[in-house]
Amino acid sequence: MIAATEKATREQSKRHNNRLVLKTVYDRGMSSRAELARITNLTATTVSATIAELITDGLVEEVGSVSTERGKPPTLIRLAKDARHLIALDLSRSVFRGAILNLRGEVIQQKDIVVDGQTGEVALAAVYQLIDALLPAVKRPLLGIGIGAPGIIDYNSGIIRQAANLDWYNLPLSEQLAKHYDLAVHIVNDNQAVLLAEFIFGQYKNSSELVVIRVGHGIGAGIMVNGQLLHGYATGEIGHVVVVDNGERCSCGNYGCLETVASNRAIVKRARTMAELHPESSLNQLTAMPEEITIDTVMQAFKQGDPLLTELMADVGHYLGVVIAHLVGVLGTPPILLCGRVARFGKPLLDVIEYEVCTRSLTGRLNRPKIDIVSLKAEISDIVILGAAASLLTNELGLF
Numbered sequence: 001m002i003a004a005t006e007k008a009t010r011e012q013s014k015r016h017n018n019r020l021v022l023k024t025v026y027d028r029g030m031s032s033r034a035e036l037a038r039i040t041n042l043t044a045t046t047v048s049a050t051i052a053e054l055i056t057d058g059l060v061e062e063v064g065s066v067s068t069e070r071g072k073p074p075t076l077i078r079l080a081k082d083a084r085h086l087i088a089l090d091l092s093r094s095v096f097r098g099a100i101l102n103l104r105g106e107v108i109q110q111k112d113i114v115v116d117g118q119t120g121e122v123a124l125a126a127v128y129q130l131i132d133a134l135l136p137a138v139k140r141p142l143l144g145i146g147i148g149a150p151g152i153i154d155y156n157s158g159i160i161r162q163a164a165n166l167d168w169y170n171l172p173l174s175e176q177l178a179k180h181y182d183l184a185v186h187i188v189n190d191n192q193a194v195l196l197a198e199f200i201f202g203q204y205k206n207s208s209e210l211v212v213i214r215v216g217h218g219i220g221a222g223i224m225v226n227g228q229l230l231h232g233y234a235t236g237e238i239g240h241v242v243v244v245d246n247g248e249r250c251s252c253g254n255y256g257c258l259e260t261v262a263s264n265r266a267i268v269k270r271a272r273t274m275a276e277l278h279p280e281s282s283l284n285q286l287t288a289m290p291e292e293i294t295i296d297t298v299m300q301a302f303k304q305g306d307p308l309l310t311e312l313m314a315d316v317g318h319y320l321g322v323v324i325a326h327l328v329g330v331l332g333t334p335p336i337l338l339c340g341r342v343a344r345f346g347k348p349l350l351d352v353i354e355y356e357v358c359t360r361s362l363t364g365r366l367n368r369p370k371i372d373i374v375s376l377k378a379e380i381s382d383i384v385i386l387g388a389a390a391s392l393l394t395n396e397l398g399l400f
Contacts, residue, residue, distance in 0.1 A: 017040075017042060017046055017050050018050055018053065018054065019397065019398030019399075020040050020042070021036055021040060021042070021047060021050045021051065021054065022054060022059060022060070022079075022397060022398070022399065023398060023399050023400070024036055024039050024040055025054075025060055025077055025078065025079055026079050026103075026399050027206075029078060029079075030063060030076045030077065030078045031076065031077055031078075032074035032075065032076055032077070033047050033048055033051060033074065033075070033077065034074055035074075036051070036077070051077055057083075058080055058083040059079070059080055059083050059084075059103075059397075060077050060078065060079055060080055061077070061078060061079075061080045062075050062076065062077060063076050063077070063078050064076060079103060079104070080103075081102045081103045081104040081106070082102045082103070082140055083103060083140065083141075084102070084103055084140055084141055084142070084143040085100050085101070085102060085108065085138050085139065085140040085141070085142055085143065086100070086101045086102070086103075086142070086143045086144065086145075086146060086389050086392050086393070087099070087100055087131060087134055087135075087138070087142065087144075087145045087146070088101055088145070088146040088147070088148075088385045088386070088388040088389040088392070089127065089130060089131070089145070089146070089147045089148065089385070089388060090148050090190065090193075090381045090382075090384040090385050090388065091127065091147060091148065091149045091150065091166070091190075092148060092149065092150040092190035092381075092384055093381055094114070094115060094116035094117075095112050095113065095114050095115065095116070095381070096112070096113045096115050096126055096127065096130050097110065097111070097112050097381045097382075097385060098110070098111050098112075098113075098130040098131065098133070098134050098385075099111070099134070099382075099385050100134055100137055100138055101385075101386075101389050102140075103143075103393070103397075105200075105201050105386050105389055105390070107382075107385075108137065108139075109134060109137040111130055111133045111134055113126050113129060113130050113133075119165070119166050119167035119168075120166070120167045120168070123166045123167070123168070124168070124171070124173075127173070127177075128177075128180070131145065131177070131181065142183055143184070143392060143393075143396050143397070144183045144184030144185060144186065144392050144396055145177060145181065145183055145184070145185045145186075145392070146185075146186050146187075146188070146388035146389050146390075146391050146392035147173070147174075147177075147185070147186070147187045147188070147388050148187075148188055148189070148190040148192075148193035148194075148384035148385065148387055148388040149163060149173070149187055149188075149189065149190060150163050150165060150166070150189070150190050150218075151163030151164065151165075151166070151168070151189070152189075152233060152234050152237075153187055153188065153189050154233075155187070155188065155189075155231040156231070157172070157174065157175075158172065158173060158174020158175060158178075158185060158186065158187045159171065159172050159173070159174070159175075160173050160187070161233070164251075173185075173187060174186070174187050184392070184395070184396055186388075186391045186392050186395050186396075187391075188229075188387065188388060188391045189220070189222070189236065190214070190220075190384050190387075191212065191213075191214045191220035191221055191222045191236055192222040192229055192231075192236065192387070193222070193383075193384045193385075193386075193387025193388050193390075193391065194212050194214050194222060194339055194374065194380070194383050194384060194387055195210060195211075195212040195222030195223070195224060195229065195387065196222070196229065196386075196387040196390040196391055196394070196400075197376060197383045197384070197386035197387035197390055198210070198212055198337060198374050198375065198376060198383075199224060199390070199400070200386075200387075200390040200393070200399075200400055201376065201386055201390070202374065202375040202376045203375030204335055204337070204375065206400075207224070207334070207335060208224070208225075208226055208227040209224060209225060209226070209331070209332070209334035209335070210222075210223075210224040210334050210335055210337070211223050211224070211327060211331065211334050211335070211336045211337070212336075212337045212338075212339060212374060213238070213320070213324070213336065213337070213338050213339070214338075214339050214340050214380070215262065215263060215264070215320070215338060215339070215340040215341075215342040215343070216263065216264055216340045216341070216342075216380070217263060217264055217265060218239050218259055218263055219238060219239030219258055219259050219262060219263050220236050220237060220238065220239055221236040221238045221327070222236055223235065223236055223327075223331070224334070225331065225334075238258060238323050238327070239257060239258050239259040239263065240252045240254065240257045240258070240259065241257065241258050241323050241326070242254060242255070242256045242257055242258075243256060243257070243258050243261065243319045243322050243323060244256030244260065244261060244319075247260055247261070248260040248261075258319055258320070258323055261315065261316070261319045262316045262319045262320050262342070264295045264340070264341060264342065267295060267298055267312065267316060267342065268293060268294060268295055268298065270312060271283060271293050271297070271298045271301075271309070271312065272290040272291065272293050273290075274308050274309075274312070275287075275290040275293060276290050278308060281301070281306055281308050282301045282304050282306040282309075283297060283298075283301050283306065283308075283309075286300055286301060295341050295342075296341070298312070299341065299344050299345070302345060310348075313345045313348060313349055313352070314348075314352050316342065316345070316349065317345075317348075317349045317350075317351075317352025317353045317356065318352060318356055320338075320349075320353050320356075321352060321353040321354075321355065321356025321357050321360070322356060322360065324336060324353060324356070324357050324369075324371075325356060325357045325359075325360035325361040325364060326361075328357055328361045328363050328364050328369055329361045329362070329363050329364075332363060332367070333363060333364065333367045333368070333369040333370070334369075335369075335370045335371075335372060336369055336370065336371045336372070337371075337372050337373060337374045337375075338350070338371075338372075338373050338374070339373065339374040339380060339383065340380060343373045343374070346373075350371050350372070350373070353371050354368070354369065354371050357369055357371070
């Protein structure tokens with residue numbers, strides 16, 4: 001019994017050391033063995049043995065040496081970024097998008113499948129179709145499959161408890177895909193995927209406290225506290241916080257939820273009404289009829305200085321600020337980042353949100369929060385894919 005326990009402890013230590021060294025190499029780009037020993041507080045012998053194993057696995061490589069004033073120049077170590085490929089999917093839109101990426105999150109191949117209006121088994125079949133379309137382009141050993149999906153997800157089991165738009169309920173997607181493809185599969189909520197992408201690949205890399213709010217067809221948040229992504233049933237579903245008493249009926253069945261006044265569809269709906277009531281609005285100059293107004297039309301009219309859209313933006317910022325003030329009251333003042341097309345309102349929107357947060361929250365008044373836009377300059381679907389890949393890197397290699 002003692003021998004078995006000691007063996008397990010050695011294996012755990014070895015795994016810990018491998019992940020620690022690999023993470024340090026990943027974060028630093030290139031390092032010598034001596035630098036890695038100093039940074040990780042591991043012995044030189046342990047680092048050398050760990051590097052040898054990682055080289056055998058193909059995960060790191062030697063890249064020459066750096067000159068020093070005296071002694072033998074140390075050999076540098078770096079990540080072998082193409083040692084593994086990853087498949088990552090975004091299932092949160094009407095077009096399912098998949099990509100093959102390397103260990104640095106660089107896209108090797110990308111595929112889209114239109115699923116607009118398709119639900120249930122048909123939508124599920126599209127997931128398999130998308131993966132099957134990507135597999136022939138994989139040229140390296142596959143680390144696994146990462147997925148950013150909409151709805152309420154049991155992170156530990158990979159079960160999609162509820163994705164209403166896809167008519168998926170208690171779908172054990174992770175288990176099904178893992179069994180079919182014999183690969184590791186990790187599923188994360190799409191809003192949390194955006195946070196992971198920013199946390200690992202963006203300007204806010206390795207921020208221990210972070211909130212990302214995605215405003216699109218719906219509104220949701222990814223929340224990180226003490227370097228840990230918050231999971232739990234319906235965590236981050238801020239779009240269904242009531243902000244208007246006796247307001248419009250929401251898709252969740254309640255009335256006056258944030259989504260009814262600040263989501264893309266709510267903004268477009270209000271803009272169409274404005275266009276009908278105000279013929280002088282630039283909205284009517286940009287489209288032939290109000291029914292053709294989209295969120296892009298709204299943004300264009302706002303940039304042209306239409307006062308009606310300035311008013312609309314202020315209302316959106318007000319309602320977002322009301323909910324964010326509550327987040328700040330509970331979490332303190334982590335950086336709060338917006339993403340989605342609504343973020344294109346830019347600084348005027350951020351200023352309104354900051355005013356509301358500081359007015360409505362004691363925490364916000366004492367310590368002004370940093371409210372910003374996600375730094376990753378990519379289409380939202382590509383950011384979700386990066387986050388899905390990040391979830392896979394985290395769980396399989398312990399890089400973050």
